[in-house]
Structures are given as C-alpha cells and as structure tokens.
Amino acid sequence: VSAAGEREILALARSLGGRTLGEVARFVGRALPRDPARHKGAAGTLIERALGADGGSRHGPDFAALGIEVKTLPVDARGRAVESTFVCCVPQRSKDESWERSPVRAKLARVLWIPIETHAPFAERRIGSALLWSPSPALEETLRADWEDLAELLASGAERISARHGRALQLRPKAHDASVRLRGADPDGAPALEAPRGFYLRRWVTRQVLEEAGLAPRAARGAARCIWRS
DNA sequence: TGATGATCATGC
DNA sequence: GCATGATCATCA
Numbered sequence: 001v002s003a004a005g006e007r008e009i010l011a012l013a014r015s016l017g018g019r020t021l022g023e024v025a026r027f028v029g030r031a032l033p034r035d036p037a038r039h040k041g042a043a044g045t046l047i048e049r050a051l052g053a054d055g056g057s058r059h060g061p062d063f064a065a066l067g068i069e070v071k072t073l074p075v076d077a078r079g080r081a082v083e084s085t086f087v088c089c090v091p092q093r094s095k096d097e098s099w100e101r102s103p104v105r106a107k108l109a110r111v112l113w114i115p116i117e118t119h120a121p122f123a124e125r126r127i128g129s130a131l132l133w134s135p136s137p138a139l140e141e142t143l144r145a146d147w148e149d150l151a152e153l154l155a156s157g158a159e160r161i162s163a164r165h166g167r168a169l170q171l172r173p174k175a176h177d178a179s180v181r182l183r184g185a186d187p188d189g190a191p192a193l194e195a196p197r198g199f200y201l202r203r204w205v206t207r208q209v210l211e212e213a214g215l216a217p218r219a220a221r222g223a224a225r226c227i228w229r230s
Numbered sequence: 231t232g233a234t235g236a237t238c239a240t241g242c
Numbered sequence: 243g244c245a246t247g248a249t250c251a252t253c254a
Contacts, residue, residue, distance in 0.1 A: 033239090036249070036250090037237095037250065038238060038239070039238075039239060039247095039248095040237080040238055040248045040250075041240075041246070041249085042239080042247080042248090043247085043249095044247040044248060045239090045246090045247055058241095058242080058246085059246095071247095071248095072247085072248080074249075083250095084233085085248085086246085086248060086249095162235085164233085164234080170234090172235065173234090173235055173236060173237090174236095176236095176238075176239095177236070177237060177238095178235080178236060178237085180244095182243095196244080
C-alpha cells in the first residue's frame with residue numbers, strides 16, 4: 001500500500017543483516033532458546049518481534065497495513081534454502097475458493113524473506129540480507145495451477161493426498177502429531193474427520209528467489225558467498 | 231542428498 | 243482447539 005512503509009520495513013530488516021540471532025535476541029530483550037529442535041519457530045518469532053510485526057496467530061499478513069508477510073528462510077553456508085516453506089493451513093471448504101481469493105495467494109503476494117544460516121548453534125546463526133519479493137507472473141501461474149489441482153484433490157477426498165502433488169506448492173501434514181484430526185467433510189458434504197494439512201512452498205522456489213536476488217550461487221558448484229551481502 | 235511425513239512451542 | 247512460527251527424522 002505505502003511504498004514509504006515498505007522501504008522503512010526493508011531498511012529495518014536489512015539492518016539485521018550480518019547479526020546473529022543471539023544479538024537480535026539481546027536487542028529485543030528476549031531469551032533465545034538453546035535447542036532449536038524444541039523451539040522450531042523461535043527464529044521466525046524473534047525476527048517478527050525485532051521488526052515490530054503485528055504478531056500473534058491471527059490470519060492475515062504480518063504487517064497488515066502494508067500487506068507484507070515476513071518469512072525466515074533457513075539457508076546453508078552458500079545461501080541455498082535448505083527447507084520448504086510453510087505458507088498457511090488448508091482452509092475448510094478450499095474447494096469453494098478461487099485462487100484470487102485464496103489465502104495462499106494473499107500470503108505470497110508480498111513477502112519479506114529473511115535468510116538465516118542454519119547448522120550452527122542457535123544463538124550464533126547469522127542473518128542474511130532481507131529481500132522484499134513478489135512472485136513473477138510465471139511463478140504465479142504455476143502457483144495458480146497448483147492451487148487449483150490441490151483444491152480439486154482436497155475436494156475429491158483425503159485418501160489420495162500426498163506431498164507429491166504440485167510443482168511449486170505441496171500439501172503436507174500440519175499438526176501436533178499424526179493422530180490429530182479436524183472436523184471436515186467428505187466429498188458428499190457429510191461430516192468427516194480429516195488430518196490437518198498445510199500448504200508449503202517447495203524448496204526450489206525459495207532457492208530461485210535467492211538466486212535471482214544474487215544471494216545464492218546459481219550453479220551447484222558456485223563459489224561461496226556471504227548471504228548478508230550481495 | 232533430497233523429499234516426505236511427523237513433530238515442537240507459543241499465542242489467542 | 244487451532245493457526246502461526248517452522249525444523250526434525252527417516253527412507254529411498
């Protein structure tokens with residue numbers, strides 16, 4: 001909405017570049033957990049606090065007024081994304097929604113990517129150069145096609161669903177454990193229990209984002225590069 | 231090494 | 243209880 005607002009957020013985010021999670025935690029006055037395995041979302045929560053994002057578990061973008069979603073992006077030493085990226089939970093009745101009105105499109109329309117080096121002790125993980133991003137028309141077409149395929153899959157019954165569907169988007173379990181069930185509906189509309197799932201961006205997508213921004217090498221054997229410079 | 235399915239903590 | 247923040251564990 002506001003270009004000035006975007007520039008301010010981006011400048012603030014880029015000021016975190018080169019710092020460690022421990023430094024940022026001290027800056028915002030929060031303790032950083034020692035064990036990432038037991039605090040998987042801690043880096044993302046910390047960055048949101050440092051940026052003054054709206055926070056909480058509400059729907060909608062992190063910066064509601066600007067429509068910006070903040071996503072930390074775990075990368076290896078060369079700046080390549082090492083994990084897929086959670087986008088949002090599968091909404092009930094997603095079959096009734098168009099791509100244009102989908103939460104996936106809303107989330108991905110404007111993303112502030114924050115690369116973070118992984119495979120180091122939590123507090124020593126270094127933050128990279130923040131990147132304000134929107135999907136290219138080509139990627140958006142892929143996302144739309146995936147969304148429509150996956151929505152159809154969801155509407156046709158839960159049995160056939162796996163993470164193998166979708167070129168850029170995929171469906172994966174999203175729950176405390178595999179036993180969790182939500183109230184849903186079967187293809188006929190009758191009440192049924194379903195495993196909660198989320199939409200995820202495949203790893204190649206975020207790798208491409210960083211490559212196009214010059215933050216990661218394009219070739220598999222490319223030279224090492226500092227992720228907090230470009 | 232990469233992808234899939236499973237899992238952990240927190241906030242409301 | 244469920245959505246948000248993600249990474250872990252395992253197998254091919």
